[in-house]
Amino acid sequence: MKTLSTERLVLRDWCEGDIGSSVHNEDAIRYLLKTKNNYAVVLKENNEIIGTIGLNEDADGQLNVRNVGVRVLPQYQNKGYMTEALRAVIDNAHNIADALSWFCKVEDKRSQHIAAKFGFKYVKTFAKDKYGLPSDFYYYILEL
Numbered sequence: 001m002k003t004l005s006t007e008r009l010v011l012r013d014w015c016e017g018d019i020g021s022s023v024h025n026e027d028a029i030r031y032l033l034k035t036k037n038n039y040a041v042v043l044k045e046n047n048e049i050i051g052t053i054g055l056n057e058d059a060d061g062q063l064n065v066r067n068v069g070v071r072v073l074p075q076y077q078n079k080g081y082m083t084e085a086l087r088a089v090i091d092n093a094h095n096i097a098d099a100l101s102w103f104c105k106v107e108d109k110r111s112q113h114i115a116a117k118f119g120f121k122y123v124k125t126f127a128k129d130k131y132g133l134p135s136d137f138y139y140y141i142l143e144l
């Protein structure tokens with residue numbers, strides 16, 4: 001995907017040299033080298049990969065919708081990094097999809113807060129019993 005730059009971060013495709021990162025294991029990185037649907041979130045000040053943003057197959061099977069999957073290493077959480085990264089991804093995602101989806105556990109208040117902050121609209125709840133999930137999940141959509 002196109003490399004994006006924010007005040008504190010660079011968002012770029014994963015590369016072979018990233019193997020050894022604590023964000024994804026080697027198998028996952030080798031997979032992402034092929035799919036190229038996942039940003040490595042790199043901190044400019046020390047060049048460390050601190051997180052990941054995937055634009056994956058939609059959880060509800062909708063074509064032209066990409067599911068946003070996010071993670072930041074624990075020691076870098078709650079410093080505004082994902083907010084900064086997501087703003088850049090959302091601003092550029094119209095080149096990739098018509099809409100983005102967001103999928104989070106019903107008990108995950110932080111993820112729900114982030115979804116609301118970026119204007120994702122609640123669509124439905126995926127029941128764990130029906131889909132074999134570890135928990136009930138809320139599903140949101142953001143039209144681009």
Ligand SMILES: CC(C)(COP(=O)(O)OP(=O)(O)OC[C@H]1O[C@@H](n2cnc3c(N)ncnc32)[C@H](O)[C@@H]1OP(=O)(O)O)[C@@H](O)C(=O)NCCC(=O)NCCS
Nearest residue numbers: 070071072077078079080081082083103104109110111113
């Ligand atoms: C979710 C995650 C990616 C967020 O990354 P981050 O860099 O810590 O996020 P930010 O610091 O940019 O923003 C966190 C926001 O959540 C808010 N928040 C933190 N804990 C919260 C809670 N318990 N309830 C509600 N909001 C909460 C913060 O106040 C902040 O919002 P604000 O900027 O409006 O004040 C990161 O916490 C993570 O990797 N978690 C584990 C994996 C995960 O949960 N992935 C998401 C699955 S959908």
